[in-house]
Amino acid sequence: MMAQALLPQFTIAELVFQVYHSGLLTLTHRQQLRNAILEQALTEEDQTAINRLLHAVRRGWLKVVD
Template sequence: MKSQYRWHSIPIEALCGQIMVTGRITISDRYQIRSALLNDTLSEPEQILINRLLYGIRHGLLRIID
């Protein structure tokens, strides 16, 4: 059974800011980031923001929720 998640595309900067403020990353956030990574549409500053999110996840600063 395939799960269907809907997300609204917002700029990566706004999405990263929202994630950092709440301290949580949802599955829809992850799908939007993944889509941007796979489409290779990220600028260097956006890539840096995503790297900061990954750092936060690795070090327990951000929680992954479903």
């Protein structure tokens, strides 16, 4: 629960924009995604955006960094 308090509030759309803009999926981004998936009722649009991020990582279009 402590980590959640340290992470800023965001929308999935903002997070996806940040990741695609930088080309990097950081540890903070991954924590934010995990929290959103576990604690929020995601819309179909949010689920699609997350799936696109994962697809981009698998294809090598985005780089996962620590």
